[in-house]
Amino acid sequence: MASKKSAVLEKKKPAAVESNGTMKYAGTGYNTLLTKEQLIIAYKKMLLARFIDEKEMNLLKQGKVLFHISGPGHEAVQVATAMAMKSSYDWAYPYYRDLAFSLAFGSTAKEILCENMHRTEGPSSHGRQMPSHYGDKRLRIVGQSSPTGTQYLQAVGTAMGSVKEANDEVTYVSSGEGATSEGEFWEAVNWASREKFPVIFMVQNNGYAISVPVEEQIAGGSLYNLLSGYPNMKKFRIDGTDFIESFKAAKEAVEHCRAGKGPAFIEATCVRLFPHSSSDDPKKYRPADEIEADKKKDPIPKFERFFRLLLQNNYIATQRRIASSLSMSAEEQYLHLLRSYPHIVQRVSQRQIASYLGITPEALSRIRKRLSQKK
Numbered sequence: 001m002a003s004k005k006s007a008v009l010e011k012k013k014p015a016a017v018e019s020n021g022t023m024k025y026a027g028t029g030y031n032t033l034l035t036k037e038q039l040i041i042a043y044k045k046m047l048l049a050r051f052i053d054e055k056e057m058n059l060l061k062q063g064k065v066l067f068h069i070s071g072p073g074h075e076a077v078q079v080a081t082a083m084a085m086k087s088s089y090d091w092a093y094p095y096y097r098d099l100a101f102s103l104a105f106g107s108t109a110k111e112i113l114c115e116n117m118h119r120t121e122g123p124s125s126h127g128r129q130m131p132s133h134y135g136d137k138r139l140r141i142v143g144q145s146s147p148t149g150t151q152y153l154q155a156v157g158t159a160m161g162s163v164k165e166a167n168d169e170v171t172y173v174s175s176g177e178g179a180t181s182e183g184e185f186w187e188a189v190n191w192a193s194r195e196k197f198p199v200i201f202m203v204q205n206n207g208y209a210i211s212v213p214v215e216e217q218i219a220g221g222s223l224y225n226l227l228s229g230y231p232n233m234k235k236f237r238i239d240g241t242d243f244i245e246s247f248k249a250a251k252e253a254v255e256h257c258r259a260g261k262g263p264a265f266i267e268a269t270c271v272r273l274f275p276h277s278s279s280d281d282p283k284k285y286r287p288a289d290e291i292e293a294d295k296k297k298d299p300i301p302k303f304e305r306f307f308r309l310l311l312q313n314n315y316i317a318t319q320r321r322i323a324s325s326l327s328m329s330a331e332e333q334y335l336h337l338l339r340s341y342p343h344i345v346q347r348v349s350q351r352q353i354a355s356y357l358g359i360t361p362e363a364l365s366r367i368r369k370r371l372s373q374k375k
């Protein structure tokens, strides 16, 4: 299984650049298939998605956003798949956790926030959609309905259109593992497999459908196994928190579909780091140690560990640029640091943290005091 390979890769350092500019890793015989610049773009997209999720959680508390479904823990496979496709040419039917996918496919932070805050500048519904229902006609991202699973047959219809028009467009459609229990999923898989339609079925398996664990949701606990009999369908089971592994699978899936060989199915194991939605309290059904264990699989620190050398000069500057473009307050940035990098916060001085946040040590101590009073 690929996860063993990624554990080996994580220990390796970027060693050399291939003649075509992509990065190669010493001793692994494994190429990331992407250039350093593309890897940095991937990192920025993941980070931007995380920051938007955190920002929206705060906007929710302020009553400026009415509902929120977050993507933390799903970013790597989403960005990887979007980067393996051709934005504005291929089609996408994302689901409500696909914020990072949408950003990597071409949506901007402003467009996402306008939709989620019901502003007329929103490019999909002009602010009339539910928050976290992504769409953009210009980018060929088709806005979705709230009943889970409805996107699957729509995606197959679009792929049928591409075949009839004899072009090589590919259609992405995604959901969580729970939504695949809907009949539409199976109708769609059967139809696409029989007719060799170019659909990428992406299932982001985070182990829960709200509070229902996957073992209770899916027969035998594995969708990948259930799909073993479908002809023409290329299947992958991957660690969706590992960007490189995800990109490799997504690239092969896109190639399979574009060549007219049939659909592809990717089951990507993800972690759900935040509650299901802003209406949910996972403490009622998830043991605390399980949530802590999932935090260790967070795709963003995983990416950072892997590309430490590559990114060390970029990542702090990148975080600051994103934070300032989203008008995040110093307090919001500090909370992000505490949540995402507790090990760094513990190790560095208060002065260093203040300088990273661009504030004085006194201002930082005021923020810390305020936060401790809120507890």
Ligand SMILES: Cc1ncc(C[n+]2csc(CCOP(=O)(O)OP(=O)(O)O)c2C)c(N)n1
Residues within 6 Å of the ligand: 097, 146, 147, 148, 175, 176, 177, 178, 179, 180, 204, 206, 208, 209, 210, 276
């Ligand atoms: C047809 C339908 N049934 C139930 C719901 C309520 N609902 C929304 S999301 C969800 C869970 C989906 O879980 P999963 O597919 O695993 O995706 P995840 O949220 O875990 O990413 C449910 C039951 C709905 N929106 N539509």
Ligand SMILES: [Mg+2]
Residues within 6 Å of the ligand: 176, 177, 178, 204, 205, 206, 207, 208, 209, 210
């Ligand atoms: Mg799920």
